[in-house]
Amino acid sequence: MKKGLEKTRKGITEKVDNVLKSYKKIDEELFEELEEILITADVGVNTTLKIIEDLKDKVRERKIEDPSEINNLLKEEITELLTDYETNNKLDLEPAPAILLVVGVNGVGKTTTIGKLAHRFKSEGKKVLVAAGDTFRAAAIEQLSEWCNRAGVDIIANKEGSDPAAVIFDAIQAAKARKADILICDTAGRLHNKKNLMNELNKIFRIVDREYSEATREVLLVLDATTGQNAIMQARTFKEACNITGLALTKLDGTAKGGVVLAVQSELKVPVKLVGVGEGIEDLQDFDPNNFVDALFSE
Numbered sequence: 001m002k003k004g005l006e007k008t009r010k011g012i013t014e015k016v017d018n019v020l021k022s023y024k025k026i027d028e029e030l031f032e033e034l035e036e037i038l039i040t041a042d043v044g045v046n047t048t049l050k051i052i053e054d055l056k057d058k059v060r061e062r063k064i065e066d067p068s069e070i071n072n073l074l075k076e077e078i079t080e081l082l083t084d085y086e087t088n089n090k091l092d093l094e095p096a097p098a099i100l101l102v103v104g105v106n107g108v109g110k111t112t113t114i115g116k117l118a119h120r121f122k123s124e125g126k127k128v129l130v131a132a133g134d135t136f137r138a139a140a141i142e143q144l145s146e147w148c149n150r151a152g153v154d155i156i157a158n159k160e161g162s163d164p165a166a167v168i169f170d171a172i173q174a175a176k177a178r179k180a181d182i183l184i185c186d187t188a189g190r191l192h193n194k195k196n197l198m199n200e201l202n203k204i205f206r207i208v209d210r211e212y213s214e215a216t217r218e219v220l221l222v223l224d225a226t227t228g229q230n231a232i233m234q235a236r237t238f239k240e241a242c243n244i245t246g247l248a249l250t251k252l253d254g255t256a257k258g259g260v261v262l263a264v265q266s267e268l269k270v271p272v273k274l275v276g277v278g279e280g281i282e283d284l285q286d287f288d289p290n291n292f293v294d295a296l297f298s299e
């Protein structure tokens, strides 16, 4: 986590340190500089304003005068923000059988995340099946097959251009027949035709309701952390169409703007469950708010 957050740490914590060092007393200007750092790191305007307000309250209540103490207050505030409501940041795939539907726009890292998850579940001794529900491009099916090969799990796929809901239907029958513990479903993410995409997803969800209602269901929205506030907009769109139960934030390794973790979770009230910190098969971590904050504020 620490390595994956390297850039964000430089983008937030180091800058905060520098600002705090340059002040002898706590004043409005200091808070303005902190505000700017957070907004630049994609924490989001609303979330940033909340953090700053709470910081000011704490400074007042505790009669804090030394700027260097603000660092700990900020850490405390971010921890509270990430744990302030009934969140469960763990993937919930028990009891078996479980179905994990992975949604999100093209390029965010759905297929990669599925590959990493398939590998993880398989290593845990689970029987995993993957469904190639992104039938829009042949390359997408091939890419997923490669990941499944690497992870050593079976894939259910059909031809390019075939009906995604039909692939999910077939995969559910196969999951039942083979007694799979977890069925992971890839989906297409062409957001340029939002209405079609949402119809396609609805159709998939109807199939799952009808054919696999007994399965524990998790709906994971994948967001690319490097796209900042755009990720929040995508999340709003997908929330309208399906019941998202968790977020996976990818490419955290490639951005100084990992503050988006705070923004998505606090503004959308959907827990971040996974973070992607690289392109390798092991580069996926469970999101733990306390670890995240520790990594962010580590020396």
Ligand SMILES: Nc1nc2c(ncn2[C@@H]2O[C@H](COP(=O)(O)OP(=O)(O)O)[C@@H](O)[C@H]2O)c(=O)[nH]1
Binding pocket: 104, 105, 106, 107, 108, 109, 110, 111, 112, 113, 189, 222, 250, 251, 252, 253, 254, 275, 276, 277, 278, 279, 283
């Ligand atoms: N650095 C980095 N790259 C990632 C991560 N997750 C995915 N990618 C890359 O993002 C690109 C798009 O990923 P892909 O899984 O094909 O996205 P999809 O269109 O949503 O299925 C690929 O080049 C991946 O290697 C991550 O956590 N870190």
Ligand SMILES: [Mg+2]
Binding pocket: 110, 111, 112, 134, 140
């Ligand atoms: Mg894909």
